[in-house]
Amino acid sequence: MKKFFSTALARGLFWQLIGTLTGAGLVTGIRVLMGLSATDKFFFTEPAWVLGGFFGVLFFLAGNGSVSDWFKWARGIETPEHHEERYTGWEKYLNVSLDHKVIGIQYTVTALLLICVGGLFALIFRTELAQSQLQFLKVDMQLFGQNGPELYNTLMSLHGMIMIVSILLGVAGIMNYVVPLLLGAQDMAFPRLNAFSYWIAVPAAVLLLMSLVLGGFGTGWTGYPPLSARAPVGVQMFFLGVFTAGWSSILGALNVIVTVVRMRSKGMTAMRMPIFVWASVATSIIAMTATQLIGLSFQLVMFQRLFGMGFFDPAKGGNPVLFQHLFWFYSHPAVYVFVLPGLGVISELLPVFARKPLFGYRWVAMSSMGIALVGFLVWAHHMFTSGMNEYLRLPFMYSTLLVAIPTGVKFFSWVATIWKGKLTYPAAMLFVLGGIVSFLLGGLTGPPNATVSVDLHLHDTYFIVGHFHDTIFGGFVFPFFAALYYWFPKATGRRMNEFWGKVHFWLMTPSFFVLTLGMMRIGLLGMRRRIVDYDPALNFDSTHLVLTIAGYLIGLAVLIFIINFFHSISHGEKAEGNVWNSRSPEWQVPSPMPTHNYDQPFEVVGEPYDYGLAGSKYVEFAKPEKSKNK
Amino acid sequence: MTHTQDKSSALGQGVLIFVYLTILTALEFFIAITFKSVSILIVVAVIKAALVMYYYMHIYKLNENSDDDTHSYSYKTDTNRLGLWLFLLSDSFVFAGLMAARINLLGFTRPPLNQLLGLAVTAVLLLSSFFMNRGETSMAHGDTKGFLNNIVITFFLGFGFLIGVVAVEWRLAAAEGLVASFGNPANGPMGGVFYIMTGMHAFHVFTGLIFLFVVWNNARKNIYSAEQHWGVEAVAVYWHFVDLVWIFFYPALYLIGKLIV
Numbered sequence: 108m109k110k111f112f113s114t115a116l117a118r119g120l121f122w123q124l125i126g127t128l129t130g131a132g133l134v135t136g137i138r139v140l141m142g143l144s145a146t147d148k149f150f151f152t153e154p155a156w157v158l159g160g161f162f163g164v165l166f167f168l169a170g171n172g173s174v175s176d177w178f179k180w181a182r183g184i185e186t187p188e189h190h191e192e193r194y195t196g197w198e199k200y201l202n203v204s205l206d207h208k209v210i211g212i213q214y215t216v217t218a219l220l221l222i223c224v225g226g227l228f229a230l231i232f233r234t235e236l237a238q239s240q241l242q243f244l245k246v247d248m249q250l251f252g253q254n255g256p257e258l259y260n261t262l263m264s265l266h267g268m269i270m271i272v273s274i275l276l277g278v279a280g281i282m283n284y285v286v287p288l289l290l291g292a293q294d295m296a297f298p299r300l301n302a303f304s305y306w307i308a309v310p311a312a313v314l315l316l317m318s319l320v321l322g323g324f325g326t327g328w329t330g331y332p333p334l335s336a337r338a339p340v341g342v343q344m345f346f347l348g349v350f351t352a353g354w355s356s357i358l359g360a361l362n363v364i365v366t367v368v369r370m371r372s373k374g375m376t377a378m379r380m381p382i383f384v385w386a387s388v389a390t391s392i393i394a395m396t397a398t399q400l401i402g403l404s405f406q407l408v409m410f411q412r413l414f415g416m417g418f419f420d421p422a423k424g425g426n427p428v429l430f431q432h433l434f435w436f437y438s439h440p441a442v443y444v445f446v447l448p449g450l451g452v453i454s455e456l457l458p459v460f461a462r463k464p465l466f467g468y469r470w471v472a473m474s475s476m477g478i479a480l481v482g483f484l485v486w487a488h489h490m491f492t493s494g495m496n497e498y499l500r501l502p503f504m505y506s507t508l509l510v511a512i513p514t515g516v517k518f519f520s521w522v523a524t525i526w527k528g529k530l531t532y533p534a535a536m537l538f539v540l541g542g543i544v545s546f547l548l549g550g551l552t553g554p555p556n557a558t559v560s561v562d563l564h565l566h567d568t569y570f571i572v573g574h575f576h577d578t579i580f581g582g583f584v585f586p587f588f589a590a591l592y593y594w595f596p597k598a599t600g601r602r603m604n605e606f607w608g609k610v611h612f613w614l615m616t617p618s619f620f621v622l623t624l625g626m627m628r629i630g631l632l633g634m635r636r637r638i639v640d641y642d643p644a645l646n647f648d649s650t651h652l653v654l655t656i657a658g659y660l661i662g663l664a665v666l667i668f669i670i671n672f673f674h675s676i677s678h679g680e681k682a683e684g685n686v687w688n689s690r691s692p693e694w695q696v697p698s699p700m701p702t703h704n705y706d707q708p709f710e711v712v713g714e715p716y717d718y719g720l721a722g723s724k725y726v727e728f729a730k731p732e733k734s735k736n737k
Numbered sequence: 738m739t740h741t742q743d744k745s746s747a748l749g750q751g752v753l754i755f756v757y758l759t760i761l762t763a764l765e766f767f768i769a770i771t772f773k774s775v776s777i778l779i780v781v782a783v784i785k786a787a788l789v790m791y792y793y794m795h796i797y798k799l800n801e802n803s804d805d806d807t808h809s810y811s812y813k814t815d816t817n818r819l820g821l822w823l824f825l826l827s828d829s830f831v832f833a834g835l836m837a838a839r840i841n842l843l844g845f846t847r848p849p850l851n852q853l854l855g856l857a858v859t860a861v862l863l864l865s866s867f868f869m870n871r872g873e874t875s876m877a878h879g880d881t882k883g884f885l886n887n888i889v890i891t892f893f894l895g896f897g898f899l900i901g902v903v904a905v906e907w908r909l910a911a912a913e914g915l916v917a918s919f920g921n922p923a924n925g926p927m928g929g930v931f932y933i934m935t936g937m938h939a940f941h942v943f944t945g946l947i948f949l950f951v952v953w954n955n956a957r958k959n960i961y962s963a964e965q966h967w968g969v970e971a972v973a974v975y976w977h978f979v980d981l982v983w984i985f986f987y988p989a990l991y992l993i994g995k996l997i998v
């Protein structure tokens with residue numbers, strides 16, 4: 108316990124608390140001097156909470172040591188390029204490390220933790236939905252300054268945003284761990300920035316959770332004004348949390364791009380990069396640029412609330428639709444941030460388990476870039492009913508439909524790769540296949556939403572909820588699990604338990620399809636989304652009950668995974684060699700990966716996915732004696 | 738690093754670019770009070786931006802690959818440079834978003850601002866960019882003393898800009914009723930747009946001042962040399978970027994559109 112309290116995590120959280128009190132105290136003091144009210148419903152006033160939240164983040168980072176090298180540089184003091192790892196075992200992961208592998212695992216475990224929190228929220232409100240009428244989130248209850256239905260709204264909104272943050276962290280985790288290994292680099296281009304990007308996400312998560320107890324907010328993850336301009340102070344913590352998490356995403360993405368451009372090993376030309384690297388670059392381009400706009404749109408609402416600047420307030424001449432434009436300029440491309448790495452994982456693993464070359468490598472590589480670029484031009488398909496200028500509908504409808512083309516390229520490649528392959532089905536491969544099917548369902552339900560005439564009916568119904576859960580599970584959740592099963596031995600030298608892996612898959616997948624298809628069914632029949640109750644006369648009770656049961660089964664499956672994951676770290680079957688018989692460089696050296704990655708540099712001498720071609724080789728390692736003088 | 742230019746010609750080039758930028762700024766002002774043509778103003782701003790990006794920020798250096806040894810200082814500098822430019826690209830999305838908000842909310846109207854003050858702070862920022870360029874050039878030729886002198890001038894000009902905007906212009910604008918217009922439907926969100934655009938820019942100027950202080954302080958300790966001064970280059974590029982943003986914000990706030998009181 109004593110050891111825990113001296114970790115960077117504990118110190119950071121402690122300083123975040125101090126920072127929050129300092130910032131809030133500062134504002135409160137000034138308000139007292141100015142003769143304004145000092146306290147409010149949630150003790151501090153709203154400006155005090157905002158500055159407090161902001162100071163909390165700064166104090167966290169200063170207090171946990173993730174910026175200390177930069178401060179030294181600013182004072183003209185040099186620091187070693189890499190610090191010796193001071194900790195071993197679990198302590199390594201709760202302290203600041205510059206090793207991309209450690210940071211990758213920090214990201215991944217944090218993402219899993221947030222998935223559990225977000226999933227728990229979902230189970231709570233899903234339970235309420237199991238029957239029409241209010242069961243336990245009743246109007247006369249009070250918790251955190253909210254009555255039952257208000258609490259429902261907060262949980263539903265937080266479910267969305269916490270899951271999004273966990274996806275961003277999960278994506279960053281896999282990219283961090285895998286990209287430098289695939290490139291043959293010793294680390295990311297900017298190791299300190301990398302650590303900073305991870306650690307800033309921790310106070311961000313705390314802020315998000317703070318919103319729950321500070322009155323919550325009923326806006327959904329999208330935070331549209333005017334509702335968000337009137338919500339309780341919790342919405343400010345939500346905005347601040349997302350803004351902070353956004354910086355994690357922006358800086359992490361920047362790091363990935365620079366790493367790929369500057370740190371590839373010899374011979375790795377663009378057209379010999381692994382598909383996952385292509386996907387990471389495409390994702391990072393979006394995350395690095397577009398994220399600023401969700402940050403900006405949320406900041407503008409924060410300022411509107413704090414200072415009365417009426418950007419989005421029609422009564423003051425503002426324009427609420429402008430918010431939606433700024434917001435979706437990020438949030439549509441963001442869905443590709445979620446899925447492109449996952450689709451990259453699918454393309455990366457399929458050839459390994461089908462023992463065949465990836466079909467149409469070039470096209471697949473380009474399709475990631477194509478999706479990312481076209482993805483910037485489609486945002487207003489979320490706004491067909493918003494009252495935006497009507498002439499915008501048609502161009503956005505067609506640009507959206509255009510995305511289906513590069514997406515189709517990927518499917519074509521996957522199917523052709525599977526075709527006549529010698530497939531094996533370990534858990535990792537099962538999740539790859541599950542991802543493909545789920546993403547297919549999600550992809551097929553996209554174009555109807557994009558078609559204006561249809562979307563006017565589908566918008567804001569459960570059909571949309573079904574659509575995006577299918578895309579996100581297919582593009583992120585399934586591939587994420589696949590990646591964890593696949594690269595787990597690389598990180599730990601042990602395998603995750605196959606039997607429980609299969610149980611995980613066969614429990615989760617059918618439940619998940621029942622869930623989303625059921626959502627789409629009632630959505631088509633008129634079930635509105637984001638609502639605590641529904642009319643019993645609609646006859647949705649039985650479907651909702653089934654959906655709730657399916658939700659619990661998914662929760663159980665994830666629980667099994669989590670137990671398997673942590674149990675296997677120390678008890679899994681040993682696997683130190685090339686378990687999957689892969690051609691990728693990271694599997695040519697023993698597991699777990701040594702601290703400074705490859706002892707000998709490698710050179711790329713062939714195509715990455717020529718599985719089954721006799722005599723072909725992807726990488727060749729330098730002879731030990733030659734690289735001694737390195 | 739090899740110097741393709743000797744010091745005096747590099748400094749001379751800085752002067753020339755400064756003169757061009759001054760002429761273009763004067764031209765902008767002239768157009769704004771005579772033709773009032775938005776498209777010409779856009780063209781002029783783009784030309785100014787291109788000049789700054791090429792001659793002051795040396796964007797072409799992104800293409801340089803000075804060393805193959807990945808552990809050398811110059812290889813790392815190339816890497817850092819790419820990182821910095823990507824950061825600026827990311828940052829420019831914030832300013833682009835603000836610009837989009839301005840166009841959406843204000844259209845062809847503009848806030849009641851003091852034209853002379855606007856021109857003055859613009860000139861001050863431009864001048865600071867000029868001295869920043871001299872400072873960086875000095876350092877690139879190993880002249881630490883020249884660097885220190887120029888950086889002090891840059892700092893105070895930047896500080897003057899900040900005072901001009903935050904202490905003077907914000908008060909004048911408040912007196913013109915822009916703050917009051919936060920709650921006043923007649924002016925629309927004019928006040929909000931003005932304060933958020935200048936505020937976001939001023940915040941960047943402020944951080945730039947901190948960075949200027951840091952490199953000034955470090956240069957006094959003699960930690961930079963003609964070959965190794967990435968810190969100086971980074972601050973210079975950042976400082977010019979702040980100027981670059983103002984090249985677009987100045988006409989957007991002061992010059993285009995109809996005045997609304």
Ligand code: HEM
Pocket residue numbers: 329442443445446488489507508510511514549550552553554555556557558562565566567571574575578579582
């Ligand atoms: C061909 C591909 C796709 C098309 C044509 C498409 C189209 C659409 C459209 C038109 C909407 C808006 C529906 C409405 O609100 O009325 C929508 C919503 C959504 N889509 Fe997709 N989509 C596609 C792929 C994806 C992917 C890959 C993801 C993400 C992983 C995704 C995630 C979402 C999300 C999260 C929403 C709901 C946002 C909200 O209102 O809360 N979509 N999709």
Ligand SMILES: [Cu+2]
Pocket residue numbers: 438439442485486488489
């Ligand atoms: Cu979209």
